[in-house]
Amino acid sequence: MILDLTPEQRAAREQFRTFAAERIAPFANAWDAQEAIPRELIAALGARGWLGSVLPSEDGGAGFDRITYGLLTEEIGRACSSSRSLLTVHDMVGHALRRWGKPEAKERFLQPLARGERIGAFALSEPNVGSDAAAIETRAVEDGESFILDGRKKWTTFGQIADLFLVFAKVTGQPAAFLAERDTPGLSVLPIHGMLGTRASMLAELHFDGCRVPRTSMLGKPGFGISHVAATALELGRYSVACGSVGILQACLAASQDYAVERVQFGLPLNKHPLIRAMLTEMIANVRAGRLLCLRAGFLQERSDPAAFAETMVAKYFCSVVAAKGASDAVQIHGANGCGPDSSVARYLRDAKMMEIIEGSTQIQELAIPRFDFPEL
Amino acid sequence: MDETQTKIKQFLSRFFKNHDLQPSEDIFALGFVNSLLAMQLVAFVEKEFGLAVEDEDLDLDNFRSIDAISALIARKSIPGGASGESLG
Numbered sequence: 001m002i003l004d005l006t007p008e009q010r011a012a013r014e015q016f017r018t019f020a021a022e023r024i025a026p027f028a029n030a031w032d033a034q035e036a037i038p039r040e041l042i043a044a045l046g047a048r049g050w051l052g053s054v055l056p057s058e059d060g061g062a063g064f065d066r067i068t069y070g071l072l073t074e075e076i077g078r079a080c081s082s083s084r085s086l087l088t089v090h091d092m093v094g095h096a097l098r099r100w101g102k103p104e105a106k107e108r109f110l111q112p113l114a115r116g117e118r119i120g121a122f123a124l125s126e127p128n129v130g131s132d133a134a135a136i137e138t139r140a141v142e143d144g145e146s147f148i149l150d151g152r153k154k155w156t157t158f159g160q161i162a163d164l165f166l167v168f169a170k171v172t173g174q175p176a177a178f179l180a181e182r183d184t185p186g187l188s189v190l191p192i193h194g195m196l197g198t199r200a201s202m203l204a205e206l207h208f209d210g211c212r213v214p215r216t217s218m219l220g221k222p223g224f225g226i227s228h229v230a231a232t233a234l235e236l237g238r239y240s241v242a243c244g245s246v247g248i249l250q251a252c253l254a255a256s257q258d259y260a261v262e263r264v265q266f267g268l269p270l271n272k273h274p275l276i277r278a279m280l281t282e283m284i285a286n287v288r289a290g291r292l293l294c295l296r297a298g299f300l301q302e303r304s305d306p307a308a309f310a311e312t313m314v315a316k317y318f319c320s321v322v323a324a325k326g327a328s329d330a331v332q333i334h335g336a337n338g339c340g341p342d343s344s345v346a347r348y349l350r351d352a353k354m355m356e357i358i359e360g361s362t363q364i365q366e367l368a369i370p371r372f373d374f375p376e377l
Numbered sequence: 378m379d380e381t382q383t384k385i386k387q388f389l390s391r392f393f394k395n396h397d398l399q400p401s402e403d404i405f406a407l408g409f410v411n412s413l414l415a416m417q418l419v420a421f422v423e424k425e426f427g428l429a430v431e432d433e434d435l436d437l438d439n440f441r442s443i444d445a446i447s448a449l450i451a452r453k454s455i456p457g458g459a460s461g462e463s464l465g
Contacts, residue, residue: 228419232416306388309417372413
C-alpha cells in the first residue's frame with residue numbers, strides 16, 4: 001500500500017484547498033444561518049467538473065481516482081460540511097446509476113449529472129425508517145411499462161433543489177431502486193428547516209402519491225435495491241463522509257491552534273496550558289490516523305478490492321467519531337467565544353454530530369464491523 | 378474442485394468460519410449471507426475473474442452456491458456469452 005500522494009494528487013489538493021478557502025469558507029457561517037448554499041457555488045463546482053468527479057470521462061465526468069476524490073471531499077468538507085454533502089449525495093446517485101442503471105437511464109442522466117446540470121439526491125430514509133433500511137414502507141406497483149410509487153421519504157439531503165431522486169421502494173415486498181425526476185406528477189417536495197447541523201444542506205421530505213416512473217428507471221432488480229444498489233451508493237457515501245469528517249477535524253485543529261496562540265489566560269497563551277495541549281495533541285493524532293484510514297479505504301476502492309467495503313466502514317466510523325470529539329474539544333478550547341452565533345467551531349460541532357448519524361450511524365457500524373474478516377496489512 | 382471453485386471457497390471461507398463449505402451447499406439457506414457480504418461477493422467475482430457483474434446477472438440463483446457462482450463465471454467468460462462484458 002502506498003501511503004503518499006502522487007504529484008498530481010498533491011496539485012489537485014492544492015487546487016481544492018485554494019477554492020475552498022476563497023470561495024466557501026468565508027461564507028459558510030452565513031450559508032449555515034440562511035440554511036442554503038447559493039446556486040453560484042453549485043455552478044462553480046460544476047464548471048470545474050467537481051460534480052462529476054467520480055464518473056469516468058466517457059460519461060462526461062472528471063474521472064478522479066478515489067484518493068483524489070477523497071481529497072476533494074476533505075477540503076470542501078473542511079470549509080463547509082453542507083457543501084461537501086452536496087458532493088456526497090450527488091455523487092452517490094451518479095455512481096449507483098453508472099453501476100446498476102439501465103442503458104436508457106444512463107444515456108439520459110449520466111452526462112447532465114456529471115456536468116452538474118442536474119443535481120441528484122439519495123432518498124432512502126423515511127419518517128418511520130432509518131437504520132433498518134430493509135423495512136422501507138414506500139411501495140412501487142408494476143403497471144404496464146411503468147411503476148407507480150407511493151410513500152414518504154424524509155431527511156433527503158439537497159432534496160429542496162435536486163432534479164433527480166434515487167428512491168428506494170418495495171415491489172411485492174422486495175426492495176428496489178428507482179430514479180424519479182423532480183417534475184414527475186405525484187411527487188411533491190417539502191423543505192425541512194431548523195436542522196441541528198449541515199443546516200445549509202437543504203433537506204426535504206418527499207411525498208410520492210401515485211408517482212409514475214418508467215420501467216427503465218429501475219436500477220438493478222427487485223430484491224437487490226438495498227443489498228446492491230444502496231450498498232454501492234453508500235460505500236462511496238461513507239468514504240466521502242469519512243474524508244469530510246477529517247476535513248472538519250482539520251478545521252477544528254487549525255482554529256484551536258490559532259486561538260490557543262492568541263488567547264491569554266492566567267498570564268499565558270492557552271497553548272502553554274497542559275490541558276489545552278492535551279486536547280490539541282489528541283486532535284493532531286486523530287487527524288493523522290483518520291487520514292490514513294481514508295487513504296487505505298480509497299486505495300482499496302480504487303483497486304475494486306472486496307476488502308474496500310469493510311475498510312471504508314472502519315474509516316467512516318473512526319473519522320466521524322473523532323470529528324465529533326475534536327469539535328467538542330474545539331468549542332471547549334474557545335470557551336464562550338466558541339458558543340456564539342458567528343462561531344465556526346460551533347458550526348463544526350453541529351456538523352460533526354451529523355456525521356455520526358448519516359451513511360450508517362456509529363452504532364450500525366459498531367454492529368457491522370466485527371462481522372468482517374480483516375486481513376493483516 | 379477446480380481452480381475457480383477453490384478460489385470461491387477460499388473467499389467465502391473468510392466469512393463462514395468453522396464450516397467446511399461444500400460446492401453445492403446453499404449459502405443463503407445456511408444463513409451465511411447478509412447485505413454486508415452481497416457487494417463484497419460481487420466485487421470479488423469481478424476483480425478475481427475480470428468480469429463485470431451486470432444488472433441482468435442479479436439473480437440469487439447465480440450466487441446461491443460455489444457451483445452456481447462458478448457457473449456464472451464460466452458463462453460470462455465465454456466471448457459473446459450471456460452478458461459477458463469484460464472489465465478489460
